Amino acid sequence: MEKSVNAIMPGLCARVVVKEGDKISKGQEVAVINCMKTEISITSESSGVVKKVLAKEWDDLQVDDPMVIIETEE
């Protein structure tokens, strides 16, 4: 089952810290958003494998914009 990890704040994508094919755990950081001169960690709510990375550095993000697609283990 596919699940999307979305932006939780408006801001710029500072970085995506996973790549396609990576196995990740629930709660693991997958990306970082830069807003308010601080870095906000974006974590996955599910364990699984990174199927697609949609965001890249400097992308302009709004709340709920998808950043990474996970193929979950559920």
Added chain:
Amino acid sequence: MLKVINGGIETLVEDWPGRLGYLGKGMSASGAFDNVSLGFANVLVGNPSGKAGLEITGGFFEAEFSDTTVIAVTGTDMKASINGEPIVMWESLQVEKGDIIKFFQIGAVGFRSYLAVAGGIDVPAYLGSKSTCVFGSYGGFNGRKLEAGDEIQIGEPKGSFSELSRNRLKEGVVPEFTNAWELRAIVGPNTSPDYVSQKGMDYLFSHTSKIQHTSNRSAYRLEELPNSFFARTDGGVGGSHPSNIIDHAYAIRGTLNICGNTPILLVADGPTLGGYMCTLQVINADLWKVGQGTPNRDTMKFRLSSQEEATQARIKQNKLLSKNSLA
């Protein structure tokens, strides 16, 4: 007591009007970024409007109540809930020992939610205020944003829970939230013709600017100004850029500082002095709007105001932040 389960993105103890009287020592006033939402939340739970509450920025704050009390949630709608049941905002409600309050992400309009508790948030006052200054790491709860495991004391309520938990606001009192904020402002001190061209002044009061993602409790950054904004080609003895002037005190909060070509609203935790020109002052009654402006999403536009309008607006707002607004 309030036991923090998740501090969220940035949750701070703030009161109003903050830490006044120390600008000369380099200390900004801090205080609630949206004093109107904090004020109404306090009025709803029977507190004076400036009592310390929690300012929740960006969302995801979660905490457990250790005692029965009365609360109110105002500001942006972060889909706050008690034990999973949605909270009706802008009304008071009683919570019981063991109840868990949880905030989700920011709403479609606004950026900050406020949680007031009957009796107020009880942290030690520092230099006359319970407000947190984030960049200075003083005031509030240990001078920082809240984290999981923090235990926050609550003061003594002014009234019985049964009375306090039935409060709501009169119709038409709740402030209007938007994604396009209009801020009333007075010009000065560094304006046309000495520092800003007439074309620049026209631009200042006609341009709609997106709030930059770098905006925070110290400064709200707007879109870069065109070079035609400036009346000078350099800053003379102040520096090489026309925005430079000899260091002077900044009229925070609410002054528009021009740093290079970037206009920056200096707000709650803003710097108290510096070497850049300041071209306008947002009126006190509209400062709350800055705190609800969402970085990288919302826009701001200035509208020329007058001292008389500013005074009357402030008087009207202060009257609203009282029991007179309760239904």
